Amino acid sequence: MQPTQQVSIPELIQQVPLNYYLIVSTALFVIGIIGVLTRRNAIIIFMSIELMLNAVNLLLIAFSSYRSDSAGQVFVFFIMAVAAAEVAVGLAIIVMIYRNIRSIDVGLLNKLKW
Template sequence: MPGIDHYLWLSSILFCIGVAGVLLRRNGIILLMCIELMLNAVNLLFTAFSTYYQDSAGQIFVFFIMVVAAAEVAVGLAILVMIYRNTKSVDVSIMDKLKF
């Protein structure tokens, strides 16, 4: 079995790939997907530490993160569909109309 260090490295690399995706891309749907990737990196680390300390609270917390992620995706995609209907694009850079 690999140690806790390996899981720390793997999840921080995955999290930073998610951050890079959010910064690089302009498609709103892919932005949401990158947020999902970041949540998954955190879930992996939660599970690794839960196994490390033999405490099931971490895995319960992962379950609740999944619940929140599913709700977030449902509402986020509904908002994106609405934006597409009004502007014919899911480019996030056109959503700066509130900017002064």
């Protein structure tokens, strides 16, 4: 048992090499993209996009910690706030569509084309 050492969160974060964060968040981001690509349900697509945003957040926090620069974390708050606003509008749109066509399958929405 090692004595529990008081570690600051940035230090904790820095215990993992930066590249790992990069890889993980990129993986998360790509998973989000794949989700957008493969799903037809509007809500799940939307969730995948949120996943992409969170990948960005993770990355920003990692960079922020490594650089000891608070701007990155500020940005994360902005992203979260804006994402919330986006969710509000996005869900409203999805609801509106559901009211009209009784479905939220984006595959059905292809009246506008060519």
